[in-house]
Amino acid sequence: MWLIMKVREASYTRLCSAKNILTVNGKFPGPTIYATKGETIIVDVYNKGNENVTIHWHGVTMPRYPWTDGPEYITQCPIQPGSKFTQKIILSTEEGTLWWHAHREWWKNDVNAVRDEGLATGGDPDPSDALLINGQPGDLYPCSKSDTFKLTVDHGKTYLLRIINTALQEALFFSIAKHKMTVVGTDGSYTKPLTRDFITIFPGQTYDVLLEANQHPDHYYMAAITYSVAPKYQDFYDNTTTTAIVQYSGYYTPSSPPSFPLLPAYNDTNASVQVMAGLRSLADALHPCNVPLSTSTNLIYTVSVNSYPCVNNSCAGANGTRFSSSINNISLIPLQLTYYKLTIITSAVFMEINFLAIHH
Structure with a gap:
């Protein structure tokens, strides 16, 4: 399947006022794509807007081909205004509903x-x-x-x-x-x-x-x-x-x-x-659920939103701090560290806190 997506600004009215938003092929929300399991989709994305954009294919596993998955500066460079980028979307085991996006709520402000x-x-x-x-x-x-x-x-x-x-x-x-x-x-x-x-x-x-x-x-x-x-x-x-x-x-x-x-x-x-x-998986012949019965290594990932110190407690977060997300107390590891074979010192010390446990 070969598709063309043209990203451009258009004026839309909501909540009694009009504003310019990005649309795809003139639509908000964007067009629906119907595909079959195992199909490959080639998408030509034309950025006719004024800002860098990417199109993310949410939930697609992209086996051995993550280079056009969408997150800018993570797996690909953004598509610059006036540029075109061709994305290859490989559908392998996915069924049902997936989505490509940006996110959608409505702000009156830009x-x-x-x-x-x-x-x-x-x-x-x-x-x-x-x-x-x-x-x-x-x-x-x-x-x-x-x-x-x-x-x-x-x-x-x-x-x-x-x-x-x-x-x-x-x-x-x-x-x-x-x-x-x-x-x-x-x-x-x-x-x-x-x-x-x-x-x-x-x-x-x-x-x-x-x-x-x-x-x-x-x-x-x-x-x-x-x-x-x-x-x-x-x-x-x-x-x-x-x-x-x-x-x-x-x-x-x-x-x-x-x-x-x-x-x-x-x-x-x-x-x-x-x-x-x-929710339970189908666990049938066409949808096997071959989970390991024993493990050799336990990995713990703690995803959190943190409060970081701010000069003179002048930021807008709690008690004058600034908010920042982290995984295991690490907010960012630049990809260049691996390229230049550098390391950073990190800490995985956490406060004691009670979590809601969900057993599957």
Whole structure:
């Protein structure tokens, strides 16, 4: 398969104001690609915008060919304005739903300015002004109701929903009023069916979900909110609610407003892990689960967000510190160290802390 992606700016209006955003082939969200297991996709990416860009192919294993996977300055150089880059995407064992991206929420301000302010101040970037479902904020935001995304269904039919969390950093609770969802796949792999009233989907994660249209013909909200243990008043995250509508076909007078789904409390940690803890692999002849029964080496990786000292406690993080992420207390190891055969001294000393354990 050979595809062309043209990345350029276009003006879009959300939340009562217009701004320029990057689009692919004139679309926001971008075009859907349908492919088969084992297929190779060649993509010519033309950067017609004003900033460096890359296209990341999330969840694709890219066996022996990571050079066009997308992370700039990690596996490839960015695509400069006015340039073209050809990416080779090798689909091997993947099934179900994957995604290519940048991330999608909605800031009224310029996203580059939001990023730069966060880096300059050492604090969290400002939270987005709206969450989106298929590019639309939904009924609960200003100037948005007329464009709310609507999914039309026929009573008695079953639909496959490909649900992707494209948000930058928010985990989301998602539910559909008066309807159960059956998860049959996640992150490019099929799973044993798991039926739930809601799902928790983390940034970058995908779910393949079966929706049975078995309710009385009407309009029903689907909705998503952010899961976070941080109190709402601290304004660390987008605490708004995005909605879309499942509307049954036929002639009837819909309820106004539509039925709203029951969602967990925004800080319900036990609810946040229910789906992932309940998923099981197919473990059949076509999907073997050949995990080792014994190990020779144990490796521990601790991924964290840390507070680092800041001159005169002048940064915007907690107690005047600056935020920085790390793996095993290491925030960055430049690739040049390996090239020049250099080493750095690191420390893996951690505070004692209680973690939520999930057993699979």
